[in-house]
Amino acid sequence: MSTRWYPLYQKGGPQLRVFLPNFWMKLVRPPHAQPSNVVVFSCSMEMTKYDIKNYMEKIYNVKCADVRTRIHMPKTRREPTQGYVIKDDDIKYAYITLMKGEEFQFPDLFENIENKEHEDHEKALKQAKEGYQEFLNKNKDRQNMPGWFTV
Template sequence: MSTRWYPIYQRGNPQLRIFLPNFWMKLIRPTEEQPKNVATFSVSMQMTKYDVQNYLEKIYKLPVVDVRTRIELGKTKRDQVHGYVTKEDDVKIAYVTLPRTEEFTFPDMFADRQEKKESDEKSLDDSKEGFKRFLDRNKKRAGTPGWFSI
């Protein structure tokens, strides 16, 4: 499962060997509407569908019914000044199907966004009101800087 090489033999005891797999998986938000029992992952290019299935079953104890993978091509872009073409890396996408009884919903990482928005609006209103009071206080002294007050 790993393509890393173990270090060569070194004198002394103990010989420490640590298993560090090259594989990684990242949960991504699907671009199209999908059934409730399908999760979408961005995985390393070396992973096969069997590696994805074993990874989820052995580490996270998820019952996996099916895994479909596809390779999404990276975007190409032409440099306007020099004219050369650059291309982003390709990405492998894995669609993992769970049993019908399981339901996957993408986690809401920003649940408190609405509360923060309300507090931001309140602070914005307070600052607007304070600026209006400042203008009312200094409207008789046109041309005088605001920091110059008696």
């Protein structure tokens, strides 16, 4: 399950008993619509279905009803200047079906940022309108004078 080696015991030195697996999983937004109880992960190519199920149950305490995997093979392309063929690394996707009654929804991470940007734009627009109105009020008595000729 892991390719890391424990360091050899040396007299007087502490023994390290930490288990760090080489496996990793990354939550991915699926390209097509999925049922609400299906979650898609990109995972290490060495992981099997059983490893994925154990990983989810032991580390995240998430019960899995079913685990399906597929290996995505990316497109090949020619390098423009040299002309040789390039192929990106394969990606293994795990489709995890949660137990009945459980649902997963992606968190909306950028909702507040969009609202804040919109509020900032509204505030700047309001300040610009107020500044223009102040400029007009300042120069309303000088009909024939240019606007740049203000004191």
